[in-house]
Amino acid sequence: xxxxxxxxxxxxxxxxxxEILKGVNLVLPAGEVHAIMGRNGSGKSTLSYVLAGxxxxxxxxxxxxxxxxxxxxxxxxxxxxxxxxxxxxxxIEIPGVSTMTFLKAAINAQLKARGEAVLSTPDFMRAVxxxxxxxxxxxxxxxxxxxxxxxxxxxxxxxxLQMALLKPKLCVLDETDSGLDIDxxxxxxDGVNALxxxxxxxxxxxxxxxxxxxxxxxxxxxFSDGRIVKSGGKExxxxxxxxxxxxxxxxxx
Amino acid sequence: MALQIPVRIGPAExxxxxxxxxxxxxxxxxxxxxxxxxxxxxxSYHYTDLKQLLRTVPPLASVATSASPPALRxxxxxxxxxxxxxxxxxxxxxxxxxxxxxxxxxLGPRDDLLVRLNSALATETLSxxxxxxxxxxxxIDRRTEGPAGHAADSARxxxxxxxxxxxxxxxxxxxxxxxxxxxxxxxxxxxxxxxHITVDLSSKSTTHFATSEYLLAEGARLRTLTxxxxxxxxxxxxxARFAGERAHADFTGLNLxxxxxxxxxxxxxxxxxxxxxxxxxxxxIARGRSKAVFQGRIVVARDAQKTDAKMMMQGxxxxxxxxxxxxxxxxxxxxxVVCGHGSTCGALDEDHMFYLMSRGVPKxxxxxxxxxxxxxxxxxxxxxxxxxxALEAVLDGWLGG
Ligand SMILES: Nc1ncnc2c1ncn2[C@@H]1O[C@H](COP(=O)(O)OP(=O)(O)OP(=O)(O)O)[C@@H](O)[C@H]1O
Ligand SMILES: [Mg+2]
Numbered sequence: 001x002x003x004x005x006x007x008x009x010x011x012x013x014x015x016x017x018x019e020i021l022k023g024v025n026l027v028l029p030a031g032e033v034h035a036i037m038g039r040n041g042s043g044k045s046t047l048s049y050v051l052a053g054x055x056x057x058x059x060x061x062x063x064x065x066x067x068x069x070x071x072x073x074x075x076x077x078x079x080x081x082x083x084x085x086x087x088x089x090x091x092i093e094i095p096g097v098s099t100m101t102f103l104k105a106a107i108n109a110q111l112k113a114r115g116e117a118v119l120s121t122p123d124f125m126r127a128v129x130x131x132x133x134x135x136x137x138x139x140x141x142x143x144x145x146x147x148x149x150x151x152x153x154x155x156x157x158x159x160x161l162q163m164a165l166l167k168p169k170l171c172v173l174d175e176t177d178s179g180l181d182i183d184x185x186x187x188x189x190d191g192v193n194a195l196x197x198x199x200x201x202x203x204x205x206x207x208x209x210x211x212x213x214x215x216x217x218x219x220x221x222x223f224s225d226g227r228i229v230k231s232g233g234k235e236x237x238x239x240x241x242x243x244x245x246x247x248x249x250x251x252x253x
Numbered sequence: 254m255a256l257q258i259p260v261r262i263g264p265a266e267x268x269x270x271x272x273x274x275x276x277x278x279x280x281x282x283x284x285x286x287x288x289x290x291x292x293x294x295x296x297s298y299h300y301t302d303l304k305q306l307l308r309t310v311p312p313l314a315s316v317a318t319s320a321s322p323p324a325l326r327x328x329x330x331x332x333x334x335x336x337x338x339x340x341x342x343x344x345x346x347x348x349x350x351x352x353x354x355x356x357x358x359x360l361g362p363r364d365d366l367l368v369r370l371n372s373a374l375a376t377e378t379l380s381x382x383x384x385x386x387x388x389x390x391x392x393i394d395r396r397t398e399g400p401a402g403h404a405a406d407s408a409r410x411x412x413x414x415x416x417x418x419x420x421x422x423x424x425x426x427x428x429x430x431x432x433x434x435x436x437x438x439x440x441x442x443x444x445x446x447x448x449h450i451t452v453d454l455s456s457k458s459t460t461h462f463a464t465s466e467y468l469l470a471e472g473a474r475l476r477t478l479t480x481x482x483x484x485x486x487x488x489x490x491x492x493a494r495f496a497g498e499r500a501h502a503d504f505t506g507l508n509l510x511x512x513x514x515x516x517x518x519x520x521x522x523x524x525x526x527x528x529x530x531x532x533x534x535x536x537x538i539a540r541g542r543s544k545a546v547f548q549g550r551i552v553v554a555r556d557a558q559k560t561d562a563k564m565m566m567q568g569x570x571x572x573x574x575x576x577x578x579x580x581x582x583x584x585x586x587x588x589x590v591v592c593g594h595g596s597t598c599g600a601l602d603e604d605h606m607f608y609l610m611s612r613g614v615p616k617x618x619x620x621x622x623x624x625x626x627x628x629x630x631x632x633x634x635x636x637x638x639x640x641x642x643a644l645e646a647v648l649d650g651w652l653g654g
Contacts, residue, residue, distance in 0.1 A: 052611050055603065080613035092608040096626025105622060106612035113613065145626070162612060 003068040005030045005170050005201035011062030013050050020046045022226035024062070031198040035212055036205045037237060038223030039245045044205045045089050048174045052086040053079050066170055081113040085168035087159040089175045094146040099158070102146045103128060107165055131164040135191050152179035160191045171195070171202045177211040189214030209241040222248045260289040268310035269370070272403065275313070278373035291366055300546040300578050301517040303366070306486055307460065310432055313374070314338060314402025323394055324425030324454035325647065328639040330390040333379060335406045336398055340379045349385035349416070354378065359409035359438035360466055367462045367490060371436040374405035381410045387418040390640050397426035397433050397455070405434040417446035419637055424463070424483070428456040435463040441473035443497065448476045448635065452647060455483040457514070464490040471497030478631060479506035480644070481516040482651045491520040495529040504533045505631050509651050512541025519548040524560040533564035534630060539575030548580045549594065555586040568598035569627055624652055
């Protein structure tokens with residue numbers, strides 16, 4: 001069997017003495033898209049932050065393998081360079097750092113870390129222009145400070161722009177659909193779908209079945225109280241929409 | 254009047270007394286012998302106790318015979334130089350600029366030690382009259398060269414009605430424990446526009462004192478930027494007076510201090526007439542065991558209705574041993590004004606760091622990006638590209654040093 005893109009084994013995580021993740025198990029094969037659905041506060045964003053390597057989480061047990069490599073000891077930038085990308089539920093505003101400067105620094109940092117040649121300015125500009133066009137991101141937005149004053153939808157589109165430029169092999173999308181109007185949802189979904197490939201996997205966290213009509217998942221996982229309590233095909237999302245989460249937390253007990 | 258009991262005089266003070274006497278400033282010497290250097294008990298020196306900080310005073314600087322390389326090169330700038338207090342001969346001035354020299358200091362009388370010392374010790378003043386809009390950036394390169402010396406120098410800048418200019422003053426010199434005392438008197442005529450930047454780039458062994466005094470006529474537009482990026486002990490004083498209506502000024506500054514350094518920027522802004530506006534943005538970055546001080550005083554006179562003054566101080570601490578002290582003071586005697594101040598201080602934001610690193614940017618580079626971002630507010634308004642680039646190089650040099 002080939003190595004999965006992501007394998008999470010019995011992951012337990014505490015935040016400030018409180019256990020938030022209580023034994024997460026997940027296998028995401030290369031090329032697949034898995035959705036995670038679950039009620040507010042169940043630990044979905046915590047999982048995404050732990051994957052990306054944010055500080056402040058105490059991993060009490062478990063393993064996270066990306067493409068067979070244990071990533072829990074890597075710094076966030078090393079994980080990114082290894083191919084992980086997290087589209088934030090709440091993208092961070094960074095005053096004083098222009099979006100363009102940031103994009104260039106990020107792309108070139110990753111290329112450099114992989115021992116590849118950095119992009120020339122014209123090549124970089126072209127790449128941004130091309131990726132921006134399909135996401136309907138105008139150049140004015142790119143001149144502004146990173147995420148500062150971007151609308152909710154603009155922030156989400158900017159996240160997907162970064163994803164398109166950084167070409168990660170594992171994409172974690174944390175509620176990328178929330179705050180998007182109907183047109184933006186289509187634009188963003190098209191952007192995400194364009195990135196689907198046999199060598200790229202995606203973990204899509206969402207509350208809404210609607211997104212999954214656009215980004216059709218191979219597997220849907222139900223997340224409850226810090227772990228995955230049920231997994232199934234895309235019809236599971238419809239079931240959830242109809243019945244809510246109540247039945248599923250009981251199933252875990 | 255209370256009887257002043259003479260203070261105990263230390264070696265630094267004795268040197269200053271002798272020096273004042275040697276130039277014939279006997280009244281000043283006598284006065285100083287009674288009060289000595291300001292201590293923390295003097296309010297405006299509360300965080301910069303010169304009696305503690307200034308232990309020795311080098312002999313009065315003699316004529317400079319050598320010159321170190323320029324501390325800051327700005328492409329296309331017109332250079333003027335003052336070395337060890339003496340105004341140097343200069344090449345032909347650009348159109349609209351009259352360069353001259355007058356005797357004594359340019360500062361007006363003020364009960365402040367640094368001003369008093371400059372007034373007593375500066376023997377001549379570089380005089381600049383800007384008659385129209387001057388294109389090239391004008392750089393006043395102030396040096397203290399040779400063996401350790403106490404040097405006082407002075408410049409007077411007059412921007413005529415409707416004229417505009419950008420002036421950069423840089424302070425540097427040989428790597429010796431100099432004591433320097435710089436003065437600038439800057440007057441803006443009606444509708445005049447000036448960007449005035451001062452950059453301390455002297456060696457860490459130097460003690461750098463600088464006083465800038467501004468006088469703004471009706472409709473004048475001023476932007477200042479005071480940068481400390483050199484001396485071990487630095488204090489820059491900004492005194493400004495709005496004397497004409499509809500004048501506006503942005504007073505900005507950046508206090509960079511590293512291990513063993515003490516930097517103090519003290520400003521005193523007087524809105525003396527109605528309808529004037531000012532915005533003060535001062536930033537400090539402290540690393541190692543260091544101290545950055547900001548004192549900001551804004552006085553709004555009783556008649557100065559419709560004054561709009563907003564002051565902000567932001568500190569960035571890059572080490573646990575660093576100290577950033579901020580004292581804002583608003584004295585408002587008018588009732589129809591909009592005035593405010595704020596102050597923040599902290600380390601780099603962890604969420605910002607995480608976001609950048611999560612995109613593959615290594616830690617050190619992410620820090621540099623955030624620090625540059627922190628400073629962008631000060632450098633962005635600088636229009637001249639070469640000047641902006643030169644200043645950014647100074648900041649990058651400090652960050653990388
Ligand atoms: N830094 C923290 N300090 C304390 N508690 C935290 C912290 N981070 C997360 N938690 C708690 O952990 C739980 C899980 O939060 P998390 O953000 O992972 O939920 P979520 O499933 O993403 O919810 P939502 O659907 O609302 O986005 C919540 O109860 C939250 O309050
Ligand atoms: Mg969440």
